Amino acid sequence: MIRVLVLFFGCTIAALSTAAEYLNLYTWDDYIDPVVLERFEQRYDVSVVITTYADDLERDQQVASSGGEGLDIILLDDSSLNSYIRNGWITRRVTKNIPNNRYINWQTVRLSELEKQYAQPYAEGSYGLAYRSELIEESVDSWAALYNPPKEFRGKIGLAGQPTELLPTVLLYLGYDLWNPTSWQLTEAERLLMKLRPDVTLFSSSTQDLDAGFRQGTLAIAPTYSTDFVLLQQESPDLRYVIPKEGGFYWLDSLVIAAASHSKDRAHQFLNFLLEPEIAARQMMYNNSLISHPEAIKQLPEEVRQQLEKFRTQARDQYRFKDSGIWSLRQMMSTWYSLDPEGKY
CATH class of the missing domain: 3.40.190.10 (Periplasmic binding protein-like II)
Incomplete structure (x- = not known):
């Protein structure tokens, strides 16, 4: 069962479930296909708890005040990655635990080599x-x-x-x-x-x-x-x-693992699941955005692929936040x- 929470002023992230059978995801509202979440929950017998933030400032304040306690995965924009790394709020991905990482064409991902150790592309x-x-x-x-x-x-x-x-x-x-x-x-x-x-x-x-x-x-x-x-x-x-x-x-959103996560194995499992070609293609359709995943892009309807490729090509010539x-x-x-x-x- 997917649980959606909205944090209000005065609430703390640490109040979220930290049990191993839960995966706590901190992200924008309506930014992941519910069907994708349901499939993950059914396959791995885990409940995904979604907590949403209204803007980047709210996200940063919540994570700074709690150190990310109670969170497993955080959605981050590319302009925030370095500060989260410097503050020790996120941890490196263990790529051997994400075998589907091989599907990403990392040469075309617009992140530094250090950032690539932490971030998995989600939308751009x-x-x-x-x-x-x-x-x-x-x-x-x-x-x-x-x-x-x-x-x-x-x-x-x-x-x-x-x-x-x-x-x-x-x-x-x-x-x-x-x-x-x-x-x-x-x-x-x-x-x-x-x-x-x-x-x-x-x-x-x-x-x-x-x-x-x-x-x-x-x-x-x-x-x-x-x-x-x-x-x-x-x-x-x-x-x-x-x-x-x-x-x-140009912007790039990525998923990162919270350093304070009590379910890092689950978090890696989730990141790997999202990179399965069928799942990644479905998520691209839901977010109206491509990522550097050629196998998933092949599965998109031609009209959709052309439109999203156009947006992506235009974006990559622009400034970065x-x-x-x-x-x-x-x-x-x-x-x-x-x-x-x-x-x-």
Whole structure:
């Protein structure tokens, strides 16, 4: 039986089950095919407990406060891997316990050799703009459509739900250094956002929030992930996705084993299971994302494979989100709370 938990403020991860018959997975909501989980549970007679986080900051705070106690597997973005390794929150994978590791074409996985010892690729894609094409005659090709929007988009702007996503896109639009901006460049970025604030109707990266906004007409444009765009377009066929000419972002999500896990054998078993070609193909379909698993990709329907290959090829030419320095992160958070001081969104 799959158990889904949502951590609220004041709760601790350590309260989760640590019994050997449980596998505790910490991830985004709705990011793994329930059928895949059920098959794993049935085959190995284990219950998977899923705990979800709302954003990367919540995940990092929870793991930092507990040391990962009560967790077995954590979903991590590539920009966070190094900090988790440095803090000792995750442990190296024992590849002899993951024989299906041979299916991954590791030469094409965009991680360092050190990161590859810890992380198993789970999903990858790009970060760009989704917009309602019926509202505007010309195609969108720049972040200017978001940060200096035409009249058709005003009052219907969506901004990223995480400050670490928001500020880099502004700096990209302004043509500044993404990872080492000067104080006055950060100030200029903040001024631009404050000027835009009256036109913003949503601060969120949630697929559900974006879907509702586009369908109800309260959103005209918003940054999103290529994987989420596939779902959004199913409900709003006039939506278009573009990686702006100034550039977009590439991301890679991976599964890692918590150093504090009491079920490391189970965790390796789960990672191995996910790399079975049939299971990996099913998971790619569910996440709308390819990974470097040629045998699984062969099993995808041709139309799906072509669409996901297109997204993947576009993504790999883009910038990568990075583990921001403390000073930049503090500035991002300051900007974020200035934009949304009451936590309305």
